[in-house]
Amino acid sequence: MSQLLEATFWSATVAGGLRLATPLIYASIGETFAQRAGVLNLGLEGYMIIGALTSLYVADPTVAPLGFLVGGLAGMLLAAFMVLLSIRLYANQVVVGFGLTILGIGTTGYIFRVTTDVGGRDRQVSLPSEVDIPLLSDIPWLGDALFGHSWYTWLALGLVLVTGFIASRTIFGLEVKAVGEDPDAAAARGVDVVRVRTMATLMSGFLGGLGGAALMLGSVGRFQPWLTANRGFIALIVIIMASWSIWGAAVGAFVFGFFEALGFNLNNVFVDVPVEGLNAIPFFVALLILTASARWARMPRGLGENYVPTV
Structure with a gap:
């Protein structure tokens, strides 16, 4: 119990939370672009798992x-099926999304089993070393918590800055928002709705694949079926919590990662408490935040609705 009063416990929890949030940052940013464009891309879990196995x-x-x-x-290749079936052929986005998730999980599980001998050594890679920021990484407590992470994490944080600028300060970002709110009105003003939704969906697949790859190469190092453990669906929750904001999605990913790391570390403190109960902490917190944020969250008006050109 006294461990909860130690700075090292919370330093390790913050550092672990940022590492666990890294795959979610990639996936949630990409999915935010897709949903802001009006595409309910529920194949995110499939993109992550296929990105994880391919990267390994x-x-x-x-x-x-x-x-x-x-x-x-x-991940982008799998997302191309979403483009073909839902954006080009107008199939139901929810059905196609779940289908791609099942396809990704099933395909990777099959490939892994046929390429791994029974009783043989699984393929694995060495985890990356930390990239410390000079001087800042030497700060007591904060240095270990915030300034000593792998390049996967630093790239994810840099990506938040870049995509946040793209979403709010570029023509493409404004077009994404326009086609997600009212695709007919956007088309009337000369925006190619199909092109914008295609690019946003492929971006979601690419970043979702990067999220799975970051999990595989940056955190785990060894593949197992169901490696992503529903992180694609967690990213969907993060997006709703963040009210479809790039910056909010990054913060939401860290919040979930922090409480997931807290649950892991509390296993060493409360040894008599069932592991399942402590591991459920991030989901309970996410449910509370989701319930509270539902009052002001406003999804894009065209989300989930296929756009059929009139000409």
């Missing part, structure tokens, strides 16, 4: 950055 199989004989990139491309 590429990084194992080569280098981790290449595996990371190819993992993102694998």
Whole structure:
């Protein structure tokens, strides 16, 4: 119990929360763009799991950055089916999204089993070393908590700045918002709705694949079926909590990661409490925040509705 009063406990919890939030940051940012464009892209879990396996199989004989990139491309390839079926052929977005999740989970599980001998050594990669920021990483407590992370985390944080600027300060970002709110009105003003939704959906697939790759190469290092553990659906919750804001999605990802890390660390403090109860802490907190934020959250008006050109 006294461990809760120690600075090292909370430093480790904050650091662990940021590491656990890293895959969610990638996935939630990409999905935010898709949903702001009006595409309810529920295949996010599939993008993450296929990105995770692909990144491992590429990084194992080569280098981790290449595996990371190819993992993102694998997620984007799966998202192309969403573009074809829902954006081009007007199929129900919810059905297609769940179908892609099932396809991604099933495909990766099958490939992993047929390429891994029974009783053999699973493919695995070494986890990356921390990239410390000079001087800042030497600050007591804060240095260990905030300024000593792998390049996957630093890239995710940099991506928040870049995508936040794109969403609010560029023509593409404004077009994404316009087609998500009222695609007919956007089309009347000369915006190519199909093109914008296609780009946003492919971006969601790419960043979702990067999220799975970051989980695989940056946190776990060894693949198992269901590795992503529903993190794609957690990212969907984060987006609603953040009211479809890029910055809010990043903060929401960290909040979930922090309480997930807290649950893990509390296992060493309250040894008599069931592990399942402590591991449920982040989901309970997410439910509370989701309930509270439902009062002011406003989703894009065109979310989930297919756009059919009139000409």
